[in-house]
Amino acid sequence: MESSKLEFLRGTLDVLILKSLVWEPLHGYAITGLIRRQSDEALLLEEGTLYPALWRLESKGLLASEWGLSENNRKAKFYRLTSKGKRQLQLETAAWEAYSAAVSKVLCAACPPKQQEAS
Amino acid sequence: MESSKLEFLRGTLDVLILKSLVWEPLHGYAITGLIRRQSDEALLLEEGTLYPALWRLESKGLLASEWGLSENNRKAKFYRLTSKGKRQLQLETAAWEAYSAAVSKVLCAACPPKQQEAS
DNA sequence: AGATTTCCCCTTGCATAACAAGGGAAAGTA
DNA sequence: TACTTTCCCTTGTTATGCAAGGGGAAATCT
Numbered sequence: 001m002e003s004s005k006l007e008f009l010r011g012t013l014d015v016l017i018l019k020s021l022v023w024e025p026l027h028g029y030a031i032t033g034l035i036r037r038q039s040d041e042a043l044l045l046e047e048g049t050l051y052p053a054l055w056r057l058e059s060k061g062l063l064a065s066e067w068g069l070s071e072n073n074r075k076a077k078f079y080r081l082t083s084k085g086k087r088q089l090q091l092e093t094a095a096w097e098a099y100s101a102a103v104s105k106v107l108c109a110a111c112p113p114k115q116q117e118a119s
Numbered sequence: 120m121e122s123s124k125l126e127f128l129r130g131t132l133d134v135l136i137l138k139s140l141v142w143e144p145l146h147g148y149a150i151t152g153l154i155r156r157q158s159d160e161a162l163l164l165e166e167g168t169l170y171p172a173l174w175r176l177e178s179k180g181l182l183a184s185e186w187g188l189s190e191n192n193r194k195a196k197f198y199r200l201t202s203k204g205k206r207q208l209q210l211e212t213a214a215w216e217a218y219s220a221a222v223s224k225v226l227c228a229a230c231p232p233k234q235q236e237a238s
Numbered sequence: 239a240g241a242t243t244t245c246c247c248c249t250t251g252c253a254t255a256a257c258a259a260g261g262g263a264a265a266g267t268a
Numbered sequence: 269t270a271c272t273t274t275c276c277c278t279t280g281t282t283a284t285g286c287a288a289g290g291g292g293a294a295a296t297c298t
Binding site: 010027030048051052055070076077 | 245246247248249250254255256
Binding site: 128129130132165167168171172175191192193194 | 254255256257258259260263264265266
């Protein structure tokens with residue numbers, strides 16, 4: 001289980017988790033698997049990262065949890081999006097897109113600065 | 120000077136700074152202005168964020184600095200990319216693109232999970 | 239039966255780093 | 269004189285991702 005050393009995760013973890021729950025409630029273990037698969041093995045969440053984040057999101061009222069049984073008949077805690085969480089998902093998705101576009105503008109900037117002030 | 124409340128900055132600050140120096144040496148104040156302009160006012164670096172980052176990058180050997188005079192004849196510390204910094208810029212740019220693509224895959228995923236294992 | 243793996247939950251402590259909020263100084267401008 | 273702009277920096281706070289642990293129950297393998 002080699003780690004990917006992606007330090008970018010900060011700031012995007014929450015929106016990834018919220019998105020993973022947009023279809024149906026999932027337990028923590030399933031969330032990591034879904035995100036891993038949907039990202040083509042690029043995003044590998046550590047459990048020490050995931051569970052505190054779930055707790056955090058629940059304490060903010062964005063998630064709600066309930067104990068149940070997994071597909072394998074194991075005891076598991078299922079998380080679902082609250083309506084507040086759905087709203088937050090939309091906000092954060094938009095924020096990510098804006099931020100990502102802004103970074104791309106800077107990283108793809110080709111010409112020298114030539115700071116010309118239109119007056 | 121309303122702040123933009125973009126919490127995503129974590130992890131991308133370094134590559135943004137490195138990129139801003141790819142054309143010519145700049146002093147700190149000019150770096151914030153360049154990034155702000157190139158991102159269409161989306162990325163507003165706080166000075167308390169910038170200067171520690173510059174120090175950090177210099178201590179890693181990615182930047183080198185030299186005192187000089189700004190366009191306005193003020194004393195200013197100019198930073199330039201070292202060759203190690205140029206290499207790091209390429210690595211981090213590629214890492215950003217990979218990470219950004221991975222996040223987009225997850226956030227844009229449209230279909231329910233339907234985890235079908237090809238065996 | 240015993241051993242191993244997989245599935246699932248969680249906690250503690252650490253390090254990093256972005257930010258708020260300060261302080262300072264020199265040059266221009268009104 | 270007072271104010272703004274340009275430039276530099278530091279300290280303290282807070283958030284959070286991660287490494288590194290621990291635990292337990294069910295399935296599978298030998």
